[in-house]
Amino acid sequence: SVNVAANFLRPIVQADLQSGKHSSIVTRFPPEPNGYLHIGHAKSICLNFGLAKEFGGVCHLRFDDTNPAKEEQEYIDAIKDDVRWLGFQWDGEVRYASDYFEQLYQWAVYLVEQGKAYVCDLSPEQAREYRGSLTEPGKNSPFRERSVSENLDLLTRMRAGEFPDGTCALRAKIDMASPNMNLRDPILYRIRHAHHHQTGDAWCIYPSYDFTHGQSDAIELITHSICTLEFEDHRPLYEWFLEQLPVPAKPRQYEFARLNLNYTITSKRKLKQLVDDQHVSGWDDPRMSTISGFRRRGFTPASIRNFCDMIGVNRAGGIVDLSMLEFCIREDLDYNATRAMCVLKPLKVVITNYPEDQELMLQLPRHPKRDEGVRELPFAREIYIDASDYEENPPKGYRRLMPGTEVRLRGSYVIRADEAIRDAEGNIVELRCSYDPETLGKNPEGRKVKGVIHWVPAAQSVECEVRLYDRLFSTANPDKDVEGETSESFLDNINPESLVVLKGCRAEPSLLQAQVGESFQFEREGYFCLDNVDSKPDALVFNRTVTLRDSWGK
Ligand code: ATP
Ligand code: MG
Ligand code: MG
Structure with a gap:
């Protein structure tokens, strides 16, 4: 019974289905397995799985696993658990971006052959300098005009493991003067001699997020690729790859605002x-x-x-x-939630006029408003109440036990506080009370008892x-x-x-269950x-x- 707020993607999906652009939709939730999912991810999960469900489509779970250094199997397992616990099921097997490493590599070769990618030997620091800034265009790398055959040879040797980490990288040849920094010859592959949780030691070069994400979407025939706003500036690059490469489909990226709580x-x-x-x-x-x-x-x-x-x-x-x-x-x-009683700071109460051997099993509703049956709760001469429910110097409006006053024990009798027993330091260690046997399920005669407190039996709790x-x-x-x-x-x-x-x-004893x-x-x-x-x-x-x-x- 909550208000469902607007979702701007709903009409977009609706229109795409109505126009016949797509006959059904495919979305994906693409976490990187470098940590546990948080409440922000829950928003993305509900969005991606929710849209698919609402429009009769499917949603994939794809691990965006291009950074072996920070990723672990523990995170993969936890993420799968969390998605299922939230109540969603992905379509088919779990997918991994690393499943597509060979295809992505072939596409990198393709770009090189088309003269649209090159191996660059600039160090990361130099590359940063050449990249320029938001106010300044970048400069072309001195390695930008390498021949196709030289680039193919270098890329093959990168893959073969001939070069140490960081010595060179494969970059797209786009536009070093673009106002969009993401288009200034972005990196497609880095050398990283690292063990990968899925691919083991098969690779020592790993594709960048940008080179992986859109093509993975295309391979999986994702129709609506939904991500958070920080990727808005990456969309031109996402589309550039899909334009240049012989991909099986052209998914579209949409961005939404991330959850901040x-x-x-x-x-x-x-x-x-x-x-x-x-x-x-x-x-x-x-x-x-x-x-x-x-x-x-x-x-x-x-x-x-x-x-x-x-x-x-x-x-x-x-x-x-x-x-x-x-x-x-x-x-x-x-x-x-089922109702139960639990005393957090127990104070023992002895009901002095309650017969020691009298057994009484009370039946309390498991829920006050719904028919959920009852729970059994023994009443006894010795019970616990919360220490904060007895005050000798109570603040104004206090409705619980005070010396000589009465209170109702939830679901049971009215009791009166007669005497507090103290230890040597003066702390109250026990209360002596008396009960009114006429008050089980009934109001007491001739007086009003306003307070109700919770309690548990001493021996059976x-x-x-x-x-x-x-x-x-x-x-x-x-x-x-x-x-x-x-x-x-x-x-x-x-x-x-x-x-x-x-x-x-x-x-209370029912909590043992x-x-x-x-x-x-x-x-x-x-x-x-x-x-x-x-x-x-x-x-x-x-x-x-x-x-x-x-x-x-x-
Ligand atoms: P973090 O910044 O916590 O590392 P991330 O975006 O890098 O998060 P991913 O594993 O890449 O984490 O996220 C998987 C998906 O969840 C992405 O599509 C991402 O956009 C989305 N997501 C992450 N954080 C939020 C958030 N706060 N609100 C909504 N969606 C989010
Ligand atoms: Mg992150
Ligand atoms: Mg991310």
Whole structure:
């Protein structure tokens, strides 16, 4: 039940289908396997897979794996998991740009034969100088007029491994004076004697992103190649290659604004730094903006998909408020999460007038609004309530337990606080209360009891650990501001209270059946899930997904 915002690509696809330009559409999601996917990638996944689904087309998952130095199998596996978890399935097998290395090489040879590419011996520094600037045209490389046969010979020897890294590169011969820097004889191949996760040691030259991307799209007969706006300036080059080469199709590139979310980092490089420098426990730390982090935190795939629908797709960009994402998960969990009680800071309560041997099994609804059945909860003479639900010097408006006042135990009786027992230091270690036996499922006679608190039975509850997660960064723009000042690094803006670990919490016994992937509303505390890494059947660990209400900054 969320508002679906506009997506400017929808009418474009519609028109292409109506005009018969395409009989069906093929999109692709093309991550580089150099890190885990983040919430920005989720936008791209929902867009590419979503359009294909909506218009009866297909979407490919293609790893853009042209940079072996930074890529790893671990990332490939995690990315596949994340896409599936979000609820999408790619068409056919997973694809790799490296599957096309031989074809790409043949096309490089073709360009050389056409006199449209040359081997250049300028060092990277020299090449930068020759390239000019935005205000100054570049200069032709002294190697630009090499003959076709010399270039073919050099390219063959580059491939054969005769030259060390960086000694030369294959460049397209386009226009060193073009106002678009990407057209100033861009690099097609670099020498890199590196092992590749897919192709092993078959290659010691690797194609550039620009030389790979459009041709891979063409090979896969992609109809709409959708990428983020920073590639807008690359589009003329994308089209140049497709014009020059005997490719099987001419896909078209469209650009949209990337997702920027406040309080959040969406850069793989920076996320990797958080992991490498151990500011977080790993890529799937529940505070990370990675898809696996959100998953471990207890976000549902639907909440993330709804969020992507709500923000829409346009070319204008802007910064999205993190509270929109939190709204989406709250809305999902309010409807779907099972209710349960868990006492985070237990204070023992002895109900002195409750018979020691009296057994009472209560049945509480698993959901207040939906018919999800009941959960069983034993009531007993000894229970735990939260320490913050008893105050001797309460603030105004306090509705929980105070000396001599009454409160309702959720789903159970009304109790009155009679006496607090203290240890030698004066800390309250136990409460003595009495219950009104006439109040089970009924209002008490002649008086109003307003407060309702959560509780668990002492003996039958389960000890557990609860991890209270909050935003990882305490400033809206982690890259910039510390209270209006410019910070040196986003690391300065890490929220020191982004994780609070509580041990010795007490969960109601029904939570022993909790499954990974299941969400709960711990009444009055927030939404929680089992930690998918550290929780064990005899040592439960729950993560707070989100608080019940938006209380940030209040
Ligand atoms: P990063 O800057 O984090 O390294 P990237 O763009 O280099 O991201 P890729 O693996 O190349 O990461 O991204 C795969 C796809 O996801 C690309 O089409 C890219 O445009 C898209 N994408 C990446 N970040 C975002 C974002 N913040 N919002 C929307 N789409 C994104
Ligand atoms: Mg990229
Ligand atoms: Mg990148």
